Amino acid sequence: MKDLRATLIDILKSEVKPAVGCTEPVAVALACAKAKELLGEEVIKNRILVSPNIYKNAMCVGIPGTDRLGLKIAIAMGLIGGKSEDGLTLLEGLTENQVKESEKYMDTMPISIEPLDTKEKVVIDVRLEGENNTSRVMIKTKHDNFVFLQVNDLVLLDEVDGFAQKNEVQNIERKENIMDTITIQEIVKNVENMDLEDIKFLLDGITMNVNMAKYGLENKIGIGVGRGLKKSIEEGLLGDGIMTEAMLLTAAASDARMGGAKLPVMSSNGSGNHGLTAILPIVAYGRKYPQSDEKMAKAIAISHLVTAYVKNYTGRLSAVCGCGVAASTGASAGIAWLMDGNINHIYGAIENMIADLSGMICDGAKAGCALKLSSAASAAVQSAVIAKQGYSVPPLNGIVGTQVEESIQNLGKVSDKGMQITDAIILNVMNDMNKVK
Numbered sequence: 001m002k003d004l005r006a007t008l009i010d011i012l013k014s015e016v017k018p019a020v021g022c023t024e025p026v027a028v029a030l031a032c033a034k035a036k037e038l039l040g041e042e043v044i045k046n047r048i049l050v051s052p053n054i055y056k057n058a059m060c061v062g063i064p065g066t067d068r069l070g071l072k073i074a075i076a077m078g079l080i081g082g083k084s085e086d087g088l089t090l091l092e093g094l095t096e097n098q099v100k101e102s103e104k105y106m107d108t109m110p111i112s113i114e115p116l117d118t119k120e121k122v123v124i125d126v127r128l129e130g131e132n133n134t135s136r137v138m139i140k141t142k143h144d145n146f147v148f149l150q151v152n153d154l155v156l157l158d159e160v161d162g163f164a165q166k167n168e169v170q171n172i173e174r175k176e177n178i179m180d181t182i183t184i185q186e187i188v189k190n191v192e193n194m195d196l197e198d199i200k201f202l203l204d205g206i207t208m209n210v211n212m213a214k215y216g217l218e219n220k221i222g223i224g225v226g227r228g229l230k231k232s233i234e235e236g237l238l239g240d241g242i243m244t245e246a247m248l249l250t251a252a253a254s255d256a257r258m259g260g261a262k263l264p265v266m267s268s269n270g271s272g273n274h275g276l277t278a279i280l281p282i283v284a285y286g287r288k289y290p291q292s293d294e295k296m297a298k299a300i301a302i303s304h305l306v307t308a309y310v311k312n313y314t315g316r317l318s319a320v321c322g323c324g325v326a327a328s329t330g331a332s333a334g335i336a337w338l339m340d341g342n343i344n345h346i347y348g349a350i351e352n353m354i355a356d357l358s359g360m361i362c363d364g365a366k367a368g369c370a371l372k373l374s375s376a377a378s379a380a381v382q383s384a385v386i387a388k389q390g391y392s393v394p395p396l397n398g399i400v401g402t403q404v405e406e407s408i409q410n411l412g413k414v415s416d417k418g419m420q421i422t423d424a425i426i427l428n429v430m431n432d433m434n435k436v437k
Contacts, residue, residue: 001186001190002190003190004186005190005193005194005198008190008191008194008301009194009198009199011178011305011308012199012202012301012304013201015308016202016205016266016267016268016275017088017144017267018088018089018204018208018266019088019089019264019266019267019272019275020089020090020091020092020262020265021063021074021091021260021272022058022061022257022258022272022365023088023143023267023271023272024054024058024061024143024365025058025061025063025070026074026088026091026143027088027122027143028048028050028054028058028078028124029074029075029077029078029091030078030082030084030087030090030144031048031125031126031137031138031139031146032074032078032079032082032126032128032137033079033082033090034137034146035126035127035137036078036079037083037084038149038156039130039135039151040133040151041130041132041133042130042131043079043129043130044129044131045129046110046112046126046127046128046129047112047126048071048075048111048112048114048124049113049114049115049116049123050071050113050116050124051115051120051124052115052116052423052424052427053121054122054124054317055071055113055115055427056364056427056430057362058070058074058364058365059430060364060367060430061258061364061365062222062258062260062367063077063091063260064092064261064263065077065096065099065260065262066103066260072106072111072113074091075111076102076105076109076111077098078090080098080101080105081094081095081098081099081101082094088267092262120140120141121315121316121318122140122316123138123139124137124138124139125137133152134150134151134152135150135151138160140160142270142316143270147159147160148160177312179308179309180312182309183405184306184309184333184343184347184404185343187302188302188333188343191298191301191302192298194298196293199297202266202297202300202301202304203293203296203297203300204266205266205275206279206283206300208266209253209265209266209275209276209280209283210249210253210280212252212253212256212257212276213248213252213256213276214252215252215253215256215261215263216251216252216255216256216257216261217230217252219261221255221256221259221260221261222255222256222367223367223368223371224255225252225254225370225371225374226251226254226255226370226374229244229251229374230248230252233248242285242288242381243284243381243382243385245284245287245288246280246281246284246285246377246378246381247374247375247377247378249280249283249284250277250280250281250373250374250377251370251371251373251374252370253265253276254273254276254369254373254374255367255370257272257273257276258273258365258366258367266279268308268330269304269308269311269316269322269326269327270316271327273323273327273365273369273373274307274327276373277323277327277330277331277373277376277377277380278303278304278307278327278331279303280331280377281335282296282299282300282303282331282334282338284381285335285381286299286338289338295338298337299335299337299338300334302330302333303327304330305330306329306334306350307326310325310326310412311326312412313408313409313412313413313415313416314411314412315412315415317362318362318415318423319415319419319420319423319426320358320359320360320361320362320419321361321372321376322362323369323372323373324357324372324375324376325357325411327376328376328377328379329353329380332349332352332379332380332381332383333346333349333350333384335349335380335381335384336348336388339384339388345384346387347404348383348386348392348393349387350383350404350408351392351404351407352383352386352393354393354400354407354408354410354411355393355397355398355399356379357375357376357379358414360376361426362426363429363430364426399411
């Protein structure tokens, strides 16, 4: 077994980060804040271009600190009070006056937002003009990954490799991606051999995400899925077990986050909702069957890394709900490991997840995500529990292959290639309803 611990720890540190607000509009706000800093003066004209998946995910979601929804207010907040040094938590630092000023800016100043004609999942291109200067900022691939910075004619950073003309030959040395070759067993065995000190930061995600869930349970925010489940348990309509606890925590946290609660969550693979789904079902299991800090940290590490493995094939943003097909699969693997650590049990949990929620669509980040996260959390527990009893989907059953890695790759083919037209139609339907032209 290869010793890949250092590489996997680096992935965890890169992909598991605190975030305030839905990641897509926050990423746009981050790019706007950076562009404003480079401009160094008041903005007279702006033009913001984003990939269709960013456009879709940011259209209807609540923004922390305001009751406004969507990209325009996020852009205004980034321009008015955002500090790029704060990364994906930049909206947390805005004062009440800055939020009010941002709302006024949104109402009185023209804000130009256009979807790009690109198949790239994460692309943000912000162009600002002032009285004396211009600036341009690009984020690509990851939500906080700056690839281009320009002030007037001075290019400060240029790591763009995907904006070349279609017919232009590009000789780009591709960095090796360990997720292309690693196996699920290698992920699990390497995590088992990690030192707690190296992954102790993952425990911060429990605190953050549970606090968000508490906020959703204690306040009328979002749809109120978490509060509805809690009341149903209290009235005896639902049983008080691991599955309902996982549903309740994950849904309540999503209620609060999608409703714009100004609290950080620990994200996973560029998504706060992924972080909620990857962590909170494991927390629910830990509440029923208490675990040591080391066991919890390792289970959550497995969850984040399996999530990353699935996302490597489905794409960072896609037509399918990443919480339903990726983060919940990671959570199910983490719960299965906590139960007994048997690799076949973990395989079974993953196969069951792929057979279950593989068709859940993503129609953007919004209040309704709480329902999807509730279903994802329930399925994560169910798949692990059934696999524990020795029951899992057999090979060659639908898209389930002969090995777990093949099953995940098949899921990726369906998601990334098979559902491109679905993604376009989802965006068109949302545009028509919201009269976005």
